Amino acid sequence: MSVPLSILDLAPISSGSDAGAALRASVAVAQRAETLGYHRYWVAEHHFAPGVASAAPAVLIALVAAATGRIRVGSGAVQVGYQTPLSVVEQFGLVDAVYPGRVDLGLGRSGGKPTPVTETADRVVDGLLIPAPFDFSKLAAGPRFAAYAGLLRQPGAAPAPFAEIVDDIQALIAGTLTRDGLDLHATPGEGAKTELWILGSSGGESARVAGERGLPFAANYHVAPSNVLEAVESYRAAFRPSAVLDRPYVLVSADVLAAPTEERARYLASPYRHWVRSIRTGTGAIPYPTPAEAAALPWSDEDQALVRDRLDTQFVGTPAQVAARLETLRRVTAADELLVTTIAHDPADRIRSFELLAGAWF
Template identity: 40%
Template sequence: MTSPETKLFHNVPLSVLDLAPINEGSTAEQSFINSVSLAKHVEKMGFNRYWVAEHHNMPGIASSATSILIGHIAGATKKIRVGSGGVMLPNHAPLVIAEQFGTLESIYPGRIDLGLGRAPGSDQATAYALRRTLNSSAEQFPEQVEELQAYFTGNGPMGVKAFPGEGLEIPIWLLGSSGFSARLAAEKGLPFAFASHFSPEYTIPALRIYRENFKPSPFLAKPYAMVGVNIIAADTEEKAKWLATSQQQQFLSLTRGNPMRLQPPIDDIDKVWTPHERTAVEKTLDSKSTLIGDPVTVKQKLENFIHETNTDEVIINSQIFHHEDRLRSFEIVGQMMGK
């Protein structure tokens, strides 16, 4: 029996986090075609939102120009919310982000989310190439969020205005993989999204910080948390584990400091990594937040995840090489959740 506060399994909205993977042997063009296909697919099943994430200098991720891709996906869909999961605010002038998302909200009213992260989404050299300076840092993130919000309310510094942007009510989310953004989201009364899909051990502590310190705001009366999870579902357990080797290879390449395009599945992952590397990858892709299996297995694991985190919403990342298998994975999850 669950507590009264625990969310009912079928009442938890499902969303998608798309890293716009570029497959080995493929192109960014095909990645964007796949993203539109997936967005249309999950929209038909009733998924709540579709987010893309800013990364740079990553050969396997095509979503570096995040706001452009958001517009592309929003233009190809009709009602699903589309947004950033997230924009790495230290990489940008807040005014530019206000104008970009003001433009998106003006074209697709009531459908745009602005999720903000404080990490660079890149290495230091790439951060310098993006900003031309390293004077802007993650430590300035609270001030940058404050400035960004000011442009939407018409109170920008030195009288500067964001057109379009001023007066628009675009939901701002704070994203995090530790307690920092959890506390800031609580203080500002904003919704919070936690990256459990790559930072599983901090999930419960960060959610506790957020909920215990939340202050109601004009944006949000009570805490609202969305938690990221990796799901690789297939019709058989064996196939799901085989498909999962693509994501395992991706994190292995990051562990080695040599990011690669998304690799096809392989039959024996143990031939590729050392025992030490396997431990490192499995620590990141923890079994509680990386759900692999057939429909019955994944449903049970997802139920456990929702009950443990008491999350208000689940956002799903599925790094699957073959597009038809990726579509099928989301279809399985949608069906089990009554979508």
């Protein structure tokens, strides 16, 4: 196909397993991805999720970098509202000092207000499903999220505006940050060869900041599919050439699962609805069940409505079917690169999915 393909990993914890096994599996997936020709291997940042082990991206990136030799490694994304710019630059600068030129620093907003929901119907744009948006406002307003934020931040702390955080991170890496007439420097971090990215799920602040600063932008189809076109359009409209890029560069993510047959792929993907439901009810991702375990779990029409947009936009099938849907996503968004994430109970099925997709894509 016509653009690079990369991987986003959450280090999912399977039912009956533990975080150590999940992290070792992620390293093994990254090693196989490198031999298959995937361009990047990014890890997410998730907290308070019993079924996800990627709570500290810089640490997991260092583990992956140590076990591989060529593939780019990075974050998709660091939640900068819960850290200071200095701590982010020092962490990623440390990894870059050992593995220079391989590290991507993906930044994402955290703790902001959800985008208001105005659309209520699905639409299809040139073959790509753009589902009606999920309303995150009730979830974000719940007491559980307030408790989470209280643990992730120091008492009384509040994040600076996202644009200011990005500017400080850029200045610390460049060695140009000043405060009250003082030159301030990060060691390690200053002069790091990290590639800076902005990730976003809407056409709001993240897309605008990425465009105005001439940085590459990753748009989120796998978690917020309803907003992907708005996000890439806003980024391109705001784009200004920089020392980093002379034209916009867009990466778009998607949930995928490939298997030798469509029936097998759908069987392996059957627990996905329960996993997404656990996230959207605010309890955090459950340990990923087996298909047999998932079949025994209760399921209602209300549950189906809660996760419908995610199910309808997960690309599940044979390698050719998944590749065709990815090509539609690339064509409609005009993406320069695609990022795929795959979850299955057995890590071997994840690796097999990436192998089959690589054979159809590269």
